[in-house]
Amino acid sequence: MSNQMEKHLIFMDIDGTLVNNEQQISEKTKSVITALQRDGHQFYVATGRKYSSAYHIAKSLSQDTQVVASNGSVYSLNQTLHKEQLSEEALRRIYSVTNAKQLPVFFFGEHTVFYTQQLPEYLQKNDQSRIGQKEEDFCLIDSLTKLLAVKNRIVNGIIIADDREAELAAVRAELAESRLLTVSSSHPNNIELIPLGISKATAIQAIQQDLAVPRKRIISFGDGLNDLEMLQASGISVAMGNAIDELKHHADFVTDNNSEDGIANFLTNYFSTKES
Numbered sequence: 337m338s339n340q341m342e343k344h345l346i347f348m349d350i351d352g353t354l355v356n357n358e359q360q361i362s363e364k365t366k367s368v369i370t371a372l373q374r375d376g377h378q379f380y381v382a383t384g385r386k387y388s389s390a391y392h393i394a395k396s397l398s399q400d401t402q403v404v405a406s407n408g409s410v411y412s413l414n415q416t417l418h419k420e421q422l423s424e425e426a427l428r429r430i431y432s433v434t435n436a437k438q439l440p441v442f443f444f445g446e447h448t449v450f451y452t453q454q455l456p457e458y459l460q461k462n463d464q465s466r467i468g469q470k471e472e473d474f475c476l477i478d479s480l481t482k483l484l485a486v487k488n489r490i491v492n493g494i495i496i497a498d499d500r501e502a503e504l505a506a507v508r509a510e511l512a513e514s515r516l517l518t519v520s521s522s523h524p525n526n527i528e529l530i531p532l533g534i535s536k537a538t539a540i541q542a543i544q545q546d547l548a549v550p551r552k553r554i555i556s557f558g559d560g561l562n563d564l565e566m567l568q569a570s571g572i573s574v575a576m577g578n579a580i581d582e583l584k585h586h587a588d589f590v591t592d593n594n595s596e597d598g599i600a601n602f603l604t605n606y607f608s609t610k611e612s
Contacts, residue, residue: 341375341610345549347382347404347540347566348599350393351522352559353576354381356595361397368600372607373400378547380404380411382536384494384522384562386444387417406444406492407520407530407562408539413546418539419446420531421491424484426516430529431480433507434495441529443483443493448473450486493529501525522560537565555606557591557599558583574602 348354355361369379381394382404390405404411409420422430422443434441434452443450451474477483497504501524508527512519518530544554552571556563559579567573567587575584577593584590592598 341377341607342553343547343549344372344377344553344555345380345540345544345547346372346377346603347380347536347554347556347570349558349560349563349566350381350383350385350390352578352594353557353563354397354594354599355393361393362597362600364597365600366397368603369401370398372603373398378402378549380543382408382539382556382558382563382566384492384528386449386491387446404536404539404543407518407528408534408536409491409531410446411539411543413543417446418542419491420534421488422493422517422529422531424487426514426529426532427483427487427490428480429511429514429516430493431483433510435480437503437507439495439497439500439503439507441493441495443477443490443529445486445489445491448475448489450475450477450483450490452477452483492531495527495529496525498525520562520564522562528562535565536563537569540566540569555603557602559594572606574599 373379380402381390383390384407385405387403387405387410390403394401394403402412411418430441440453495504504527508519511517517532518534520528520530522528540554554570555572555574556566556570557574557576558567559576561580561582564583564586573587574589574591575587576591576598589602591602
């Protein structure tokens with residue numbers, strides 16, 4: 337791969353995108369990405385996961401991989417961590433709405449998970465990875481008072497409830513109409529709770545501006561609805577083969593799925609075509 341090529345900025349969702357269904361990054365994907373990093377291209381993971389979990393995945397790929405976490409609420413740039421947070425008004429509304437319907441919420445700090453109900457044993461492996469591994473710091477929130485006592489530590493959150501899609505749709509609409517926060521979904525069983533006006537796209541735009549990389553040289557990869565704005569903010573948008581149909585519809589390209597080295601295959605083809 338040529339060293340002469342102009343620098344690209346590449347953003348990759350983690351779950352369903354960079355990692356396979358066993359939560360591993362394949363050796364092929366690692367090798368393709370690290371070769372491109374040596375050529376000067378800048379890679380970021382861009383995820384709904386909390387910062388410490390995203391950082392762990394980024395550094396397991398390479399030391400040079402940077403982080404956009406919490407759906408754009410936290411991102412690293414020039415050795416500095418930039419952070420936005422859910423407002424107190426947003427936290428009050430989320431707690432009120434979810435408590436009334438007995439929907440479980442997980443609020444994320446940079447390292448801590450604050451949860452409002454029993455930690456469910458039944459969560460899918462994908463959900464467990466989104467929330468955090470068992471050895472991480474969990475804290476039960478069983479009242480609004482407790483929630484507000486830790487409000488300065490909370491960045492974003494997620495509601496996860498299997499087989500309750502109609503209720504989730506109603507709650508999502510209600511929270512969106514409040515105009516106190518941004519809502520999205522990375523899977524039909526969840527609602528991502530994000531600071532108002534923040535998304536993976538807003539983080540990308542801040543990073544792009546600072547690094548002075550034109551939009552046409554930004555590539556992004558994703559599989560869920562919370563990746564839509566990120567793909568729209570990129571010059572080259574790529575949906576995984578396992579992505580939801582709506583994302584595929586909006587993407588410039590569809591690659592192989594996350595268990596078939598979709599990212600590595602697309603990048604190998606893209607940069608070899610650029611060189612020829």
